[in-house]
Amino acid sequence: MALSNNVIGAINFVAVLLSIPILGAGIWLTTEPADSCVQTLQWPVFVLGVLIFVVALAGFIGAFWRIPRLLIFYLIAMLVLIVLLACLVVFIYIVTARGHGNIEPNRSYLEYHEDDFSGWLQRRVRSSYKWDKIRSCLSSSSICAELNQSYRIAQDFFNAHLTPMQSGCCKPPTKCGYTFVNPTYWISPINMATDIDCLHWSNDQTQLCYNCDSCKAGLLATLRIEWRRANIILLITLVALIAVYIIGWFAFRNAKTEELFSKYKQGYT
Template identity: 80%
Template sequence: MALSNNVIGAINLVAVLLSIPIIGAGIWLTNEPADSCIKTLQWPVIIVGVLILLVALAGLIGGFWRIQCLLVFYLVAMLLLIILMLCLVVFVYMVTLRGHGDIQPNRSYLEYHLQGFSGWLQRRVRSSHKWDAIRTCLGSTTMCAELNQSFRMPQDFFNAHLTPMQSGCCKPPTQCGYTFVNPTYWISPINTAADMDCLQWSNEQTQLCYNCDSCKAGLLANLRKEWKRANVILIITLIALIAVYLIGCCAFRNANTEDLFTKYKQGYT
């Protein structure tokens, strides 16, 4: 029985270690450009990671110190957390399916449209109240100012691989036909009726295209990219966590079988 309990404890130690990449993924999201302005996924991920850590610690203590109630708690709670994490992974996968950028003629960067994203993501930025706070956050960054330091000539800018947020927020849509002066200053639009964002563009450096739907779409495109990367970590960790849980269940069952057999032998003797 002691050997089985040590095995269970060792298995739960692995579960403790598996909580680290989950918590790390949540912390990583808090520092990413889009997620730092629209705080949605990082806290659920961090909370799930912390809960897994606490439950795994309970199983670790129960395994090494033969506390049966803690082991039972671990088995039930960890199963619920695995199901919760599976739901989170599926949810992130579903809401990030859509949102690919559109290729523009003679441009290396892509442009994004709000309608191309899932309805759930669109609702995160459509509310004027929500967007005002997000817009203030975007305005406090240096993502647009950095473009002026990096690109002087039009062709260099057109050949640049901009981030979705830079493409959507720092310049007017290509179809408006604005003339390049510098990355954040454009003049003489050809077709202001091509898109409502053509009228939203402002050369005022605190305004730019922060009120444009293209900026909202660029933010969601960045968010989508960050969430998909985090989801890869969650999927790998979830698979490992399921494997550890199943091994733990087998070890727990074998320990109980061994315990019953020992008691039977003692009673028979």
């Protein structure tokens, strides 16, 4: 029985270690530009990582200190957390399934449209109240100012591989026909296009295209990239947790069988 408890404890210790990638994914998302302004996914991921750590630690303690109630708590709670993690993985996959950049003539960077993304993601930026806070967060960052230090010639800028937020928020859409002066300063065309984003563009460095639909689309494209990267980590961890849980469950069942058999032998003798 002691050997079985040690095996179960070692397995649960692996589960403790598996909580670290989940916690890391949550912390990583808080450092990314888009997620730091939207703050939607990182907290569920981080909280789930903390709960998995606590439950796995309870199972580890229960195994080495031979506390059956803690082991039973571990088996039930970890099953619930695995189901929640699986639901989160599926959810992220569904809401990020749609969304792509659009090629513009003579441009290396892509441009983005809000309608290309899932309805759930679009609702994160549609509310004027939500977007006002996001816009304030974006305008206080250095994502656009950095472009002025890197590109001084129009052709170099047109050949640049901009991030989705730089493409959507730091310059007017290509279809508007603005003339390049520098990455964040453009001359308005004589005949303004009918697209509302063309009217929203401002050379004011605190405004730029932060109020454009293209900026919202660029933000969603960035969220999609960041969430899909985090989801790879969550998926791998989920598969590992399921394997650890199954091994731990069989070890626990074998330990209980050995205990019952031992008691039967003692009673028989």
